[in-house]
Amino acid sequence: MSKLKNCLTGLAITVFFGAAIATAKDTERQPDIVVYLADDLSASDLALYGGTNIETPAIDHLAQEGMTFDRAFVASPSCAPSRAALLTGLMPARNGAEENHSYPHEDVLKLPVVLNELGYQTVAFGKVAHSRSAPDYQFDTHDRAQDIPAVRKNVQAFLESRTDSRPLALFVGVSNPHVPWPSESTVDPNSMSLPVKLLDTPQTRVQRSRYLQEVKDLDAYLGELQQLVDKHLSEDRLFLFSSDHGAQFPFGKWTLYDEGIRIPLIVSREGMIEAGSRTDAMVSWVDILPTLIEVGGGEVPQGIDGKSFSGVLQDPSKRHRERIFTTHSGDKMMNVYLSRSIRTDQYKLIWNPHPEFAFTTHIDLLLRATSGDYFKEWTEAAKSDPHAADVVASHHGRPEFELFDLTGDPNETKNLADDPELASVRSRLLAELKDWMRTQGDELTVFHKPLMLDAPETWVPRKP
The missing domain is CATH 3.40.720.10 (Alkaline Phosphatase, subunit A)
Incomplete structure (x- = not known):
C-alpha cells in the first residue's frame, strides 16, 4: 500500500x-x-x-x-x-x-x-x-x-x-x-x-x-x-x-x-x-x-x-x-531492527526478517549509570560463563523465526520454530501474518543503515 x-x-x-x-x-x-x-x-x-x-x-x-x-x-x-x-x-x-x-x-x-x-x-x-x-x-x-x-x-x-x-x-x-x-x-x-x-x-x-x-x-x-x-x-x-x-x-x-x-x-x-x-x-x-x-x-x-x-x-x-498482531520497526540509529508477530490463544510466531542485523539498544550501547550499566557485567560474564554467553548472544542475535507454545511456556524460553511437529503451525501463522501485513501496507521498511551481527566491532552509538 x-x-x-x-x-x-x-x-x-x-x-x-x-x-x-x-x-x-x-x-x-x-x-x-x-x-x-x-x-x-x-x-x-x-x-x-x-x-x-x-x-x-x-x-x-x-x-x-x-x-x-x-x-x-x-x-x-x-x-x-x-x-x-x-x-x-x-x-x-x-x-x-x-x-x-x-x-x-x-x-x-x-x-x-x-x-x-x-x-x-x-x-x-x-x-x-x-x-x-x-x-x-x-x-x-x-x-x-x-x-x-x-x-x-x-x-x-x-x-x-x-x-x-x-x-x-x-x-x-x-x-x-x-x-x-x-x-x-x-x-x-x-x-x-x-x-x-x-x-x-x-x-x-x-x-x-x-x-x-x-x-x-x-x-x-x-x-x-x-x-x-x-x-x-x-x-x-x-x-x-x-x-x-x-x-x-x-x-x-x-x-x-x-x-x-x-x-x-x-x-x-x-x-x-x-x-x-x-x-x-x-x-x-x-x-x-x-x-x-x-x-x-x-x-x-x-x-x-x-x-x-x-x-x-x-x-x-x-x-x-482471535489474533493479536504487533510490529517493531526500530528506534532510530540505536536499534535498527524489524520484527513482526502474530499471537493466538496458544501460539506466538515472531518473524525477524533480517536475522543478519545486530539487535542493539540504548541499554548495551550507552551503558548508563542510571539504567543499563549492568550490561557491562553481562558481557564480562559471557567471556567465561556459557549461560551468560548464550543470554548475551540471544539479546544481540535473533533467528528469523521464533515460535512459542504459550500454554506450556508463558515466559517464551523455548523456540519451537524448527520443531517438525509444528511445521504446519508455523506455516499457517506466517501466512496469516504476511496476509495481514499486506492489508496494512507494511513494506518492512528499514529506516536506517543497520549494524551487522557478524561485525561487533561496529556496535557503537550513532546519530542519524
Whole structure:
C-alpha cells in the first residue's frame, strides 16, 4: 500500500467521522473519562499480574473497583508508535508512526478531535502523546511536563480551577518507570526475583530495584489522582489505567516478547463494570480508541484497526480478538531492527526478517549509570560463563523465526520454530501474518543503515 493510499484511507475515516459524532448530541450527559498511563511498565512486574517484588495498593484498589484484562497488548513496543496507535486506532504502518520518534500522518483520525466533537473537554498532562507531537492531537489543553511532581501540580491546579461544564476527558501520563531511574530505592535488590531471561548480576539487581521504585511512585500518584477525580469529577466516570509497553530491560522494550508487549489494563466504571472482575479476552491498544468513543456516545468510525471492547466490559467472559498482531520497526540509529508477530490463544510466531542485523539498544550501547550499566557485567560474564554467553548472544542475535507454545511456556524460553511437529503451525501463522501485513501496507521498511551481527566491532552509538 502506498503512502497515497494511506492518506486516502485517513481521509475516508475523517469523512466518516462526521457521522460518528451525531449520536451523542441529543442524549444525557456522558460520563467523564480518565486515562492514566505509565511509561515502560511490564504487566508481570505488578502483583495484580503475579509480580512478587513490590506492593501496588492503588493499582490493586482500582482493580477491585473494575475489570482487569489479563491479555492486553500494545501495537508496538516503543513509545512513539505505541502512543500513536492508541490515539489513532490505527496500527503503525497505517497511521505512519512506525519506528520510534516518528509521528502519524496529519490526516488520520485522532481521538481528542472525536471526543471534542462529542461534547467533551479534552486535556492531556504529561506524556500522553509522544514528545513534540502533542499539539497535533488537538487536545483543548495540554502540558508536556511529565515527571510526577510537575504532573501532580498541573493536574491539581487544573481541576481546582476548572469551570467548563462539558464532560471531561482527562489524559494523564507520567514518565515512570522510564529511564533514567533514581539512585536510591526502597526496594531491596538482594531479596527480589528477576525475570527468567535476565542474567542475575549485582548491578542488574540494583537497576531492577530502581526501576521498581519508580513503579511504586507511579502507584502512589495513582492513589492521589483517584482522590482528586473523586472530588472534582462526576460520579459517572470511566477510569482506565495502562502502559505504553514493557520495561527497558533486555527481552522487554523494543521486542515482541510478552515482556515487551503485554501491558496492564484496568478499566472501572461504577455500576457499569463488574467490580473485581477479570477477563481473558485478548485486546490491543488500538481497541481503546473505539471503546472510548462508544463510552462517549459516538459511533465507531469504519476503516480503523481498533475494535471496541465495550462488550467485554459488560461481560468479561466474552471473547474479543482471535489474533493479536504487533510490529517493531526500530528506534532510530540505536536499534535498527524489524520484527513482526502474530499471537493466538496458544501460539506466538515472531518473524525477524533480517536475522543478519545486530539487535542493539540504548541499554548495551550507552551503558548508563542510571539504567543499563549492568550490561557491562553481562558481557564480562559471557567471556567465561556459557549461560551468560548464550543470554548475551540471544539479546544481540535473533533467528528469523521464533515460535512459542504459550500454554506450556508463558515466559517464551523455548523456540519451537524448527520443531517438525509444528511445521504446519508455523506455516499457517506466517501466512496469516504476511496476509495481514499486506492489508496494512507494511513494506518492512528499514529506516536506517543497520549494524551487522557478524561485525561487533561496529556496535557503537550513532546519530542519524
